[in-house]
Amino acid sequence: MKILLVSSPARDSPEALSLGAASVAAALTAAGRASSRDGDSLAAAQVELLEGRLGEAAESLASRIAAARPEAVGFSTYSWNRELFSEAARLLRPMLPAATLFAGGPEATADPEALALESGLDFAIAGEGETASVAALRAIGESRRDALADIAGVVVPGRPWRRSPPEDPASLPSPWLLGSIDPASLGGDLVWELSRGCPFRCAYCYESKGQSGSRPFPMERIEAELELFARSGIRYAFVLDPTFDSDPVRAAVLLDLFRKRAPGMRWKFELRAELLDKGLARRFAGLDCSLQIGLQSARAETLATVGRPGFDRSEFARKVGMLSQSGASFGLDLIYGLPGDSLADFRDSLDFALGLGPNHLDVFPLALLPGTELAERADELGIEADPRPPYLVRATRELPPPDLARAASLAAACDRFYTEGRAVGWFDAARRPLKKSPSALLRDFASWLAGRAAPLSKASSGTVGEGASAVEAEQLGFLEAEYSRAGLATLYPALRDLVRLHGAWARALAEGEESLLELSYDPEEILGAAAAGLAAFARGARRANGEWRVLPDAAEGARIERAQESRASPGGRGHHRPTERNRRS
Ligand code: B12
Numbered sequence: 361m362k363i364l365l366v367s368s369p370a371r372d373s374p375e376a377l378s379l380g381a382a383s384v385a386a387a388l389t390a391a392g393r394a395s396s397r398d399g400d401s402l403a404a405a406q407v408e409l410l411e412g413r414l415g416e417a418a419e420s421l422a423s424r425i426a427a428a429r430p431e432a433v434g435f436s437t438y439s440w441n442r443e444l445f446s447e448a449a450r451l452l453r454p455m456l457p458a459a460t461l462f463a464g465g466p467e468a469t470a471d472p473e474a475l476a477l478e479s480g481l482d483f484a485i486a487g488e489g490e491t492a493s494v495a496a497l498r499a500i501g502e503s504r505r506d507a508l509a510d511i512a513g514v515v516v517p518g519r520p521w522r523r524s525p526p527e528d529p530a531s532l533p534s535p536w537l538l539g540s541i542d543p544a545s546l547g548g549d550l551v552w553e554l555s556r557g558c559p560f561r562c563a564y565c566y567e568s569k570g571q572s573g574s575r576p577f578p579m580e581r582i583e584a585e586l587e588l589f590a591r592s593g594i595r596y597a598f599v600l601d602p603t604f605d606s607d608p609v610r611a612a613v614l615l616d617l618f619r620k621r622a623p624g625m626r627w628k629f630e631l632r633a634e635l636l637d638k639g640l641a642r643r644f645a646g647l648d649c650s651l652q653i654g655l656q657s658a659r660a661e662t663l664a665t666v667g668r669p670g671f672d673r674s675e676f677a678r679k680v681g682m683l684s685q686s687g688a689s690f691g692l693d694l695i696y697g698l699p700g701d702s703l704a705d706f707r708d709s710l711d712f713a714l715g716l717g718p719n720h721l722d723v724f725p726l727a728l729l730p731g732t733e734l735a736e737r738a739d740e741l742g743i744e745a746d747p748r749p750p751y752l753v754r755a756t757r758e759l760p761p762p763d764l765a766r767a768a769s770l771a772a773a774c775d776r777f778y779t780e781g782r783a784v785g786w787f788d789a790a791r792r793p794l795k796k797s798p799s800a801l802l803r804d805f806a807s808w809l810a811g812r813a814a815p816l817s818k819a820s821s822g823t824v825g826e827g828a829s830a831v832e833a834e835q836l837g838f839l840e841a842e843y844s845r846a847g848l849a850t851l852y853p854a855l856r857d858l859v860r861l862h863g864a865w866a867r868a869l870a871e872g873e874e875s876l877l878e879l880s881y882d883p884e885e886i887l888g889a890a891a892a893g894l895a896a897f898a899r900g901a902r903r904a905n906g907e908w909r910v911l912p913d914a915a916e917g918a919r920i921e922r923a924q925e926s927r928a929s930p931g932g933r934g935h936h937r938p939t940e941r942n943r944r945s
């Protein structure tokens with residue numbers, strides 16, 4: 361039997377790897393290899409993966425699938441590909457009338473019957489897919505289609521069904537070690553699962569209806585996979601565990617292992633701040649890693665409504681402060697449109713989050729995902745959302761459409777000015793003389809940007825470095841106008857130096873780009889302006905016009921050296937470092 365598992369990436373990103381489909385492929389392959397039964401259809405099965413291309417039309421995908429002449433086709437469905445796969449499956453049916461069509465993944469789990477019916481599938485699999493797929497494809501291979509509906513997790517429209525029970529990680533084959541995906545083919549980046557499930561129950565999250573807490577993979581498997589990654593030239597791993605620090609003792613053991621066995625690798629982890637301690641903060645700081653922390657809202661009542669009770673601002677700030685003190689770089693997530701949060705609450709959350717100095721702040725609209733507790737309680741909580749993927753919020757009781765639009769504009773401004781603009785090193789220094797809250801500054805940036813005749817190119821166009829320079833030009837254009845309107849024009853040259861210096865430093869580190877800067881002050885002194893405040897700095901500092909070169913440096917990551925002296929400047933000097941936190945992430 362030829363089995364084709366079809367996936368499609370969320371976006372062009374090293375993190376868009378189809379690990380779900382690969383895990384099911386590994387289970388099917390391992391079951392076939394282990395089979396000692398005569399005539400087991402899986403023993404002779406050929407399992408292949410097929411990846412949809414970004415933006416690919418359903419017709420093209422269906423033709424490519426049909427050309428492979430599979431006998432069974434399994435779609436790996438997520439909110440970003442559900443509609444594409446439904447259409448492709450409908451087109452495929454007449455092309456491959458004898459083939460078995462099925463689907464798994466989060467969308468199939470949340471809404472299996474509707475998905476199977478709208479796509480013309482033989483069945484869908486609700487829940488983790490390994491054991492259920494093996495049993496279902498065996499039944500198909502042995503012409504026991506009637507048995508399908510009795511398999512836990514297999515959903516045949518019109519028949520009673522139950523979700524597949526949680527898999528035991530110790531019995532799951534590794535898609536990496538079995539060769540379902542070759543890490544050497546991934547260009548150095550991958551996503552890595554160290555456990556299944558999540559111990560928390562956030563009402564907006566798909567995991568909230570999961571059956572169990574966190575189930576770790578065995579340490580021997582993790583060690584063997586890490587060794588394979590090191591041999592395969594992997595340089596970056598996004599650890600998928602939704603709460604890497606849910607077991608702080610295990611987290612510490614893993615971090616020590618990573619540091620010892622893969623010292624040159626970069627990492628990304630998702631954490632709950634509440635669970636951090638000094639030992640973990642120190643270990644994170646000892647790795648090249650970025651940490652993503654879900655804050656979601658700074659309003660305790662809102663968080664309690666969505667299943668994250670006990671939020672305490674000062675405790676959160678204290679825990680995150682441990683990361684800053686140890687030198688670990690972290691980012692925060694916020695969601696707008698959560699039940700209970702008004703526009704004023706969202707602004708307040710932005711102010712709180714930016715006040716913590718995250719390296720980046722990712723702000724998302726609420727997605728009312730099918731199968732989540734929030735989707736079930738939407739009427740009671742007054743949430744309206746688009747019923748089709750990606751299920752985005754349209755209004756809530758507290759956030760009517762005009763306020764939702766304002767929140768979206770603030771989120772876009774934050775993304776542009778703070779995150780793409782890598783503003784962590786100078787944001788507060790720029791904001792304080794204007795006496796504006798972070799959210800007010802971002803609101804005014806959005807208005808300024810909207811009022812421009814010709815908006816500058818989006819940062820994502822062209823190369824990353826070019827994009828970063830385009831955002832910097834916007835930041836400086838806006839800040840110059842703001843400082844001039846507020847009668848603070850004398851402080852602007854120091855601010856401009858600070859922004860340019862940080863920008864060039866970040867480009868040298870992240871893109872390996874060299875910049876030539878014309879500065880009004882000595883770089884070593886200007887870095888003190890962020891700490892002392894622009895006003896105090898401008899009162900005491902001496903202007904020293906000069907040209908400086910910021911370059912990538914093999915040993916230090918980046919360095920600054922004098923390009924050309926001017927009459928007013930002191931002699932050229934050595935190396936400076938703007939901020940450790942402005943690192944690549
Ligand atoms: C990596 C990841 C991403 C990557 C992309 C991944 C990709 N393939 O392209 C990135 C970071 C880009 C991403 C983005 C987003 N993501 Co995301 N992401 C994940 C994450 C963390 C891991 C996915 C994974 O590989 N897991 C490991 C595998 C083994 O588990 P699995 O995927 O669930 O697969 C199992 C089953 O689902 C099933 N299965 C899967 N495929 C198949 C196929 C068949 C045939 C069968 C039978 C079974 C089966 O069996 C597998 C093994 O048991 C999950 C959360 C999580 N921890 O799973 C969220 C998750 C998939 N993301 C989610 C969301 C909502 C998003 C965003 C929309 C978020 C946002 N607000 O912007 C964006 C997408 C928008 C966009 N277009 O960019 C939701 C999806 C919900 C849904 N209904 O689809 C999840 C589940 C998070 C959550 N807890 O709610 N994401």
Ligand code: SF4
Nearest residue numbers: 558560562565567602
């Ligand atoms: S949002 Fe994160 S912590 Fe909450 S249930 Fe989902 S995966 Fe777990």
